[in-house]
Amino acid sequence: MVPRLILCLLLCLTLAPLPGASPLNVSLLHRDLAHPWGLVFLPGGDLLVSERPGRLLRLGADGRRHAVTGLPEVAAQGQGGLLDLALDDEGWLYFSYSEPGPGGSSTAVARARLQDDRLVSLQPLFSQRPKVSGGAHFGSRLVLGDDGLLYITLGDRYHQRDLAQRLDNHIGKTVRLHRDGSVPADNPFRHTQGALPEIWSLGHRNMQGAAWRPAADQFWAHEHGPQGGDEVNLIQGGQNYGWPRVSFGEEYVGGKIGEGTAAPGLVPPLKVWVPSIAPSGMVFHSGARYPQWRDKLFVGALRGQSLRELTLAGDTIVGERTLLGERGERIRTVKEGPDGALYLLTDSGSGKVLRLTPQSLD
Template sequence: MKAPIVWVSGTLTAATALVASLVIVTASRGAITTFESSAGPLSVQTVAEDLVHPWGLAFLPDGRMLVTERPGRLRLVTQQGQVSKPLQGVPEVWASGQGGLLDVAADKDIATNRTLYLCYAERDGRGGRTAVARARLTEGDAPRLDDVQVIFRQQGPLSSGNHYGCRIAQDGGGDLFVTLGEHYAHRDQAQNLSNHLGKIVRIAPDGSAPKDNPFAGRDGAKPEVWSLGHRNPQGLAFNPADGSLWEVEHGPRGGDEVNPIRRGENYGWPVIGYGVDYSGAKIHEATTKPGMQQPAKYWVPSISPSGMAFYTGKLFPNWKGSLFVGALSGQMLVRLSLQGDKITGEERLLQALSERIRDVRQGPDGALWLLTDSAAGRILRVTPASE
């Protein structure tokens, strides 16, 4: 097989050294299945498999992928399905409950600065919190992370293992937006500006709080906070059409939400919402309240939305501008039609696949790339069947 083309320090080379460092995970090459959709038949190809609860996926300039596994491993994966050994240098994570190594994001200038960001659960005494680290990707015989620095640590009551949030999105200026859960047992803290629970934060690449953040300089408020009143947001993405920021978050029994995220706004959890507690008990005061934002869409019953991506590619011209959301308990890929900040339609895809969809990305090839959440997780490539 021809050596893959690999990006190193902003250039492309035939990297036989990387091939030597790869463990070839033999994906089910024949596992290409077809599913119906409004865009015609879809082909779903297994690119790689036997990943342990893969959580986050980010593309490099040459088309390779960085993929996290929740137990604490980061791997490089080619589009041909070659999976590297775990990269050295990954921070220690607390892989307990829903925690572990979660999202990964490539810096917008990674072609020149080789910088990436990791979001993960970090142990602190008897509990955990969300942390963000910055690192430099070093290529060679054994790709690794160097210059690893923790740039942000969530402040507030600790988690016993649940609701870390932990998606990263970078804006055009380089600032990072990070979703932070409310740790399940501390849901009322989502309304408390003196900590980071149940918030989306905006930080600079070095972890500092930009001075124009909405609560910077306010007594008793954390300067990193961008928005509040979130439960467990596990999807975050910018809409390329207008630059707006969107998130999806888990409700309890019912009340999963899709929200356009605006500076300084309060999204209501747990004061308002559309779900009930797992026991069936009432949680919310009401479904609406002045000063608190309504979701663009909510689901009852829950589908457990996770990763998300706006589609801009050419493979599915009729789907340009759509928002794709992975569903965990719902075991499907959801396509949402948008008109501005309004959601105008929903299409449920790949339900017969019977897989928990953890992350969704548009690849440089215009395909949709998915991670399935299981102890034998897969990387899937979705294209028109006629491709």
């Protein structure tokens, strides 16, 4: 454990579990954050957290917070704003955000270096096409795969859902890039006439959770269904995951969507939630310090106000346990820290950073 994380644990407030609560130690590290969305761990033990309204904060292990400057213009509207964060081993900070422009806004990704609480050497990497009006369904999680590539999840922007089945746009897609923003030579649609070369997969609704599975070198994601039908998927290159041709949910005003729940050539989900839990954030745990968590998939729930622990056998999800349901928190983000603990961001105007460890071993 890095030294400043030790100090952070000494300063944080440890919360006693309620009767019937999940068998976890839950520590409150920071509070009063404005809809926190992305989280990374900085060398030395500080945390970097994005707030959806457009602020980037360095949260010190001593409890102090520092505003980080140098962000590009952010279109903070509805579900859009400053969104996910990722940090690579070379010190590049990747961030996703809703980018304003002609026609409205779209999800964009850039990277920069952090120097004295300022972003420097800013490099735009990706901008979703087209830009459209509205403030819903931006995605957008960032995954730095063990294969050295950058994966980006993109929403269908709600009113543009039919574009998720077309390859001439980035609506309702995942994207795969080199970390400098260039397109890998083996991307599945790079040589398809009329297709955008960045596309890795299509047929998605609104993916607010994605993770690399180290045990299998796989890229996984989950997405919000409409009224029911949240999905967990193993995302493979060139595959079509069905939205809106098929869905396990229904229209908000009632009625089925598309052709039903399955169709030839479309990849079925590995897990479906009906009714919806509104998943957001996910991580496969390495189990390095806590073996009972090894290769477990942890998923945050917004509407479900809980953390879901999923057990796998191969690529099959064989079990689910609900954790922290007694707290009534909207879980936005789930990360494994360098100390092996789970770190959560709760989504509200007074959001929190929580640290979790198994109660029996920590």
